[in-house]
Amino acid sequence: MKEIKYSLSEISCASCADKIEQKIKKLNGVEEGYLNFVTKEIKVQVADSTDTARLFDTIKKIVKDEEGDVEVCELTPNVIYAIDGLDCANCAAKIEEKLNKTEGILGANIDFLAKKLTLQFKNSLDQKRIEEKVQKIIDKIEPGVTIAQSNVKNEDHVDEESSMTKDLIIFGIGILLFIGGLLIAEGTVFRYVLLILSYFIIGGEVVLKAVNNIYRGKVFDENFLMTIATMGAFAIGEHPEAVAVMIFYKVGEFFQDVAVNRSRRSIKKLMSIRPDVATIKKGNTSVEMRVEDVQTGEIMIIKPGERIPLDGEVLSGASTIDTKILTGESVPVNVTKGEMVLSGCININGLLTVKVTKLASESTVSKVLELVENATSKKAPTENFITKFARVYTPIVTSLAVLIAVIPPLVIQGATFEEWIYRALIFLVISCPCALVVSIPLGFFGGIGAASRNGILVKGGNYLEALNNIEIAVFDKTGTLTEGTFTVTEINTANGATQEELLEKAAYVESFSNHPIAVSVVNKYNKQIDQSLITDVEEISGHGVKATYQNDIIAIGNARLMKREGIEFKESVALGSIIYIAINGKYVGNIVVSDQIKKDSKAAIKMLKSLGIKKTVMLTGDKKLVADTVGKELDIDEIHSELLPEDKLNIVEELLLQKSSKGKLFFVGDGINDTPVLARADIGIAMGGLGADAAIDVADVVIMNDEPSKIGTAVFVAKRTRKIVWQNIYFALGVKFLFLALGAIGIATMWEAVIADVGVSLLAVLNAMRVLKYDYKNK
Known part of the structure; x- marks a missing residue:
């Protein structure tokens, strides 16, 4: 199949x-x-x-x-390619833009941080032909970069480290030649030769790339800027400064690569939760199998300390499960026979035998990884803005540099071309936009990763950024703000009956029903039930049940049943579903079954309001009295009750008209009937990683457990991500514009300009990683 x-x-x-x-x-x-x-x-x-x-x-x-x-x-399924040799974030953006305009490709996304290209083809039959076209496009923009289809994540850093060691040795030789040149007296040919040699040993790759790019009609990248700046310095006799600028540039590039690679490893570590093999029971023996080869119904053996390979049902054994990687919860969960366990979690202390219920491709851990890995394909508006800004900014600054080099010597008395060319070269050095192009997507991916570590899956940077602008928060009630499971909350007796007697007779009669209310009564009784003691069971549709138990005729149901049977009773005004009970035609009391408010729902609403949400709204199909009571308890601003699914959609449509032009509305739900509203809201949030698959597919954000407080955490992560991203934008542009001004008026030197440029890039990357490292639980 x-x-x-x-x-x-x-x-x-x-x-x-x-x-x-x-x-x-x-x-x-x-x-x-x-x-x-x-x-x-x-x-x-x-x-x-x-x-x-x-x-x-x-x-x-x-x-x-x-x-x-x-x-x-x-x-067609997305095809993932590993990218080798792509070190320029700006070039990555250009390649991505070109590929998205290529015939035969539905969508292209380059994840510069993960060195990954994702392509979706219009027709799988054309894949090979289009792959060749893709490589040609890459060769034209960035020669030497190659792609190879890869479905396996490569965690081996040996080649990367070997290449880095080789580069450091070459760089060291260049430094020694540079120092040797400085020690030789000025004006000698040997000094000049050593400086030239050191320049090409250290920066030869940069110059070669710049020449190739110019040959292909591609200018205004960092290689071009550094080559023109340093060659210009040589031309005006600033030989040591030209080499020093290239040295500082390469040092900055090295530290930036180290920082980015460290962030890549942090993100890869976050992703390394999918086990490769499962131990499967075969008769009296066990064998290790690739998880992709395991079929549903097979029996897994999971030892203490092992990560659970596939979703399944516990057949035997009891243990404690660490679910932190999926739900963000540090408190372990106890599991026994009959309970479900999720792939990706860790079995802490007991041997479990588990029947596989989902294939590897459908397992919880696969869903989580797919959502997180694909999140980078949906870029935030800020990322798109910076990409466009970089394409315009660098040519403008380069044009200004030309004007600075030419115009002042012609119009200012005493000004020399040498002096103003030098100032123009400083302009070129500082104009590189790499700090922005690298650090901003890194910041958003860090935010998505931080949310994932806390049990919140955000399907794209666009949704993470949109969470900053939420004005209206809309909640479904059952299963979202309340537990969605019925519990006996009151047992009220009458006419001499006891609570024990009432609960026992109700549990015996209700034991024939699978209705959630009936199940809650049986669970409350919590004793062995001998159904052979029950006879003459009669279900009365829309009313309740009559049966004989221990020679007593018991009627149990709603108020309509009591009226139908002609039994005198007092109608209850308690909150919840009321079960009235009569024995031999005499009313003996009622049992109240209620859906409980989740323990953190109130804190969640309070947190959202503190984060700037202007209005909270609850939608439910429940009766008005129940809805109003829950809403008042949680301090909900607006409550709509007794709704059909289409009514919820209509109300959300009305609420969308109430927000500002830049404001957003999110809807939180957990069931199949919530999918139209989830899709219509600006941001749909699905509650519970074990909720309806349809709701999870349509939602933009998925809360992996049932805690409403995670919604507030998601908004907090979004706000912190945006804060750090804009810190980088203001910091990078501020420093650049400052040095552009200082260079133009002759205060800054080229050394200072290049140190400022690489320093800004490095600090911006390190600052972006703060998003991922922050402890959101103890905020």
């Missing part, structure tokens, strides 16, 4: 979508078909031998018959 996905350009009719889905399901070879009206995607599962080209044509015809000229496009 294989799964194929298709995207629809538009679909506006839910009824038509259902008709399309039903027709697709009936096609030959289609085992399963599903059309997601919200995401406008068709998923089909077909046999490996299916003619996919013919199937595609058939599906296009079905869509056309129902929806007219709606474009259908096959969604």
Whole structure:
């Protein structure tokens, strides 16, 4: 079997979508078909031998018959390539822009930090041809950079360290020649030769790249700027300064590479939670298998200290599970027979036998990694702004440098070309935008990583940045602000009955039902139930149940049942679902079953308000009295009750009109019926990594456990990320503009300019990493 996905350009009719889905399901070879009206995607599962080209044509015809000229496009899986030799963030942005305009490519994203290129092809059959085109585009922009398809994460840093050692040796030789040149008297040929040699040994690669780039019509990058600046210094006789500038530039590049590589390793460490093998029980023995080869239903053996390879149900054993990597919670969870365990978590102290319930591709850890890894493909507006800014900024500064070199000597009396060329060279040195281009995406990826470490999956930098502008927070009630599970909260007796007697008789009669309210009563009783003692069970639809237990006729149900049976009783005004009980026609009391407010819901609302949220809203299908009580307890600003799913969508539409032009609205939900509202909100937040898959697929942010307080943490991470990103922008631009001014008026030297440039880059990268390192639990 294989799964194929298709995207629809538009679909506006839910009824038509259902008709399309039903027709697709009936096609030959289609085992399963599903059309997601919200995401406008068709998923089909077909046999490996299916003619996919013919199937595609058939599906296009079905869509056309129902929806007219709606474009259908096959969604090929993203193909990931490892990038080798790409050291320029600005060049990465240019390559990405060019690839996104290339015919045959639906989407291209370069993750400069992870050295990864992700491509989605319009047609998988064209992949090989387009790969060749991609390499040609890369060769034109940045010669020497290569790509290779890679589905395995390479954690081996030997080649990287070996290359770095080689570069350091060459750099050291260049430094020695430079020092030797400085020790020789000025004006001698030997001094000049040593300085020239040291310059080309240290900066030869920079000069070569600049020449190649100029040959290809590509100027205004850092190689061009440094080459022109240092060659210019040689031309005006500043030989030692020219070499020193190149030395400082290379030192800065080295430290920046070290900082970026360290951040890469931090992020890779965050990602290293997917086990490669699982120990599978085969008869009386056990064998190690690749997790990709394990099928559902097979039995895993998980020893203490091991990471759980796949999702499953515990068959035997008891242990404590560390779920911190998925949920961000430091408190371990106890699991026993019958309970579910999630892949990626660590089995701390007991031997577990677990039946696999999900394949590797569908497991929780795979979902988490896919969400985090793909987050970089959705860039924040600030990232896009800086990329565009860098393309405009450098040519402008270079043009100004030319004007500074030429105009003052012509119009200012006593001014010399030598002096003003020197000032123009300082302009060129300081104008490199690398500090911004590298540190800003690093800051957003750090923010996404920090959120992930706290059990919050943000699907892109755009959503992380949008969380800064939230004005209206909208919550579903059940399962979001409340537990979503019913609990017996009151047992009220009447006419001489005891609480024990009431609970026992109610539990025996309710033991035949799977309704959540009935289950809560049985759980409260918490004793062995012998169902053979119950006879004459009669379910009365919409009312309740009658049965005989120990020769007593018991009626248990709602107020309508009591009235139907003609039993005198006092109607309760308690909050929750009321179960009335009568024995032999006599009312003996009631049991109140309620959905409990989560312990951190109140703190979550308070935190959001402290972070600047202007309005909090709760939507629920519950009765008005219950909704108002919960809302008042949590200090919710606006409460809407007794709603159908379509009513929730209509209210969200109205709320969207109330926010400012730059403001955002988020909706938090956990069920399948929440998916239309999650999709319509500016930001959809799905509660619970174990919630409905449809809700998680549509949501922009996923909270991996059921704690509402994590929503406040997500907003806090977003605000801290933006603060640090803008610190880098202000700091980098401030220092650059300062030195541009100092250079223009003749105060700053070229040495100072290059130190300022590389220093800004290094400090900006280190500052960006503060996002990931911050302790958000103890904020």
